[in-house]
Amino acid sequence: MTKITFLGAAGAVTGSKYLVEAGGKCLLVDCGLFQGARDLRQKNWDRLPVDPASIDWIVLTHAHIDHTGYLPRIASDGFRGPIFANAATHELCNLLLLDSAHLQEEDAKFAAKKGYSKHSPPLPLYTTEEAQQALAQFREIPRSDPFTISPQFSVKPYDAGHILGSSSLQITITENGKSATVVFSGDVGRYNQAILNDPASPPRADYVLCESTYGDRDHPTTPPDDCIAEIVNRTAKRGGAIVIPAFAVGRTQTLMYILRQLENQQRIPKLPTFVDSPMASNVTDLYIKHREDHRLSFQKLEQSGDGDPLDTHEVHMVRSVEDSKKINAIKTPCIIMAASGMCTGGRILHHLEQRLSDARNVVIFAGYQADGTLGRYLLSGGKDARIHGQHIPVRAEIQEVSQFSAHSDRTEMIRWLSGFQAPPKRLFLIHGEPDAAQSFSARVQQQLHWNVSIPKLGDSFDPFA
Ligand SMILES: [Zn+2]
Secondary structure: OOOOEEEEOOOOOOOOOEEEEOEEEEEEEEEOOOOOHHHHHHHHHHHOOHHHHHEEEEEEEEOHHHOOOOHHHHHHOOOOOOEEEEEHHHHHHHHHHHHHHHHHHHHHHHHHHHHOOOOOOOOOOOOOHHHHHHHHEEEEOOOOOOOOOOOOEEEEEEEEEOOOOOOEEEEEEEEEEEEEEEEEEEOOOOOEEEEEOOOOOOOOOEEEEEOOOOOOOOOOOOOOOHHHHHHHHHHHHOOEEEEEOOOOOOOHHHHHHHHHHHOOOOOOOOOEEEEOOOOHHHHHHHHHHHHHHOOOEEEEHHHHHOOOOOOOOOOEEOOOOOHHHHHHHOOOOOOEEOHHHHHHOOOOHHHHHOOOOOOOOEEEEOOOOOOHHHHHHHHHHOOOOEOEEEEEEEEEEEEEEEHHOOOOOOHHHHHHHHOOOOOOEEEEEEEEOOOHHHHHHHHHHHHHHOOOOOOOOOOEEEEOO
């Protein structure tokens, strides 16, 4: 029987996995890691309700770990089929999956040393070797041309404008001479961004599975460069450091582009900027390489003689751990960007440990902070941060600049849905926390008069119904 099952990102923003079954074949759309609160992360250790060996193919909407980070685990649990992704997504996954494996290994080692893990001895969810195994299963697909996986499944990608390579996938499912079309939105980006194209709406679908991360709010309309200029100037004047937990993919590049523009316009001082993420600088190279996703003309910027548009004037790309530690000694105003963006791991934790207790400093959150993360705790005014098992008093200023979000807000999501030529039979709201999904459901029913459901983990539906 034909059905689509929600195996992740139902009632939460992470763990995206949707199983499409037709004609005895199984296609998994996205294969994300659960991130955030401990009970959610614990789900990564549960066995999937479907045997990984019985899945024939995986297709990816984009490279973010909450859409791809389970691939090494599913491969080591028996999935042997091809993983379809476009060139940019493939190249980003080369970086992200190895980094994710490395982080899992480091966290397990660190927990062993400090003795605070629940597992004894602490285990990584997967190893670098297992990530390499998954990467060997990648097969490149076209950026926007349609392609056929099998007699049951064909796919047409649309640019989702969220990160490099990001797509919404229109999948046509065929069984016994009948066809149904289902759109998987992936993560939908914003309109009129600095670097990437606008998100494109697929023309039609019988069913739509749409993200709802920001379904309950609109992003502020103040231009992001005004916000950043104001915070940078204020903090530099009082001698503080600007700490930015940044997702290595997308956010870092947009922030660097805006900081560079502000420096060129002499609206902010030229501060030393530390990009403390070997991955972020590798990703920046990919952003410069894959221009098919750009609205921005790099050529024009390069010809203007203003230098590299994705670097500030005094940029330090920090690679080694020793150089990362040296940043601690810098007591004059500077900008520090490090991953992870939600402060769930990575080098940002060491910088927060160093900088949170000083009231001159500022921490700028430029992306979504999931429930249960340290980022969400700081944003909601928490004063006692627990980092690496220690208590750190929070005296630094905490700021949110959600204009940098890589996700559409409520109004933009309605605009994206309005681009469909006809209403689908049903819209499923996924990839949102319950309040956001509920609120967006009410909005869609009121403005577009569509049928809307909010599925729970494990729910399924028949696309031929
Ligand atoms: Zn994403």
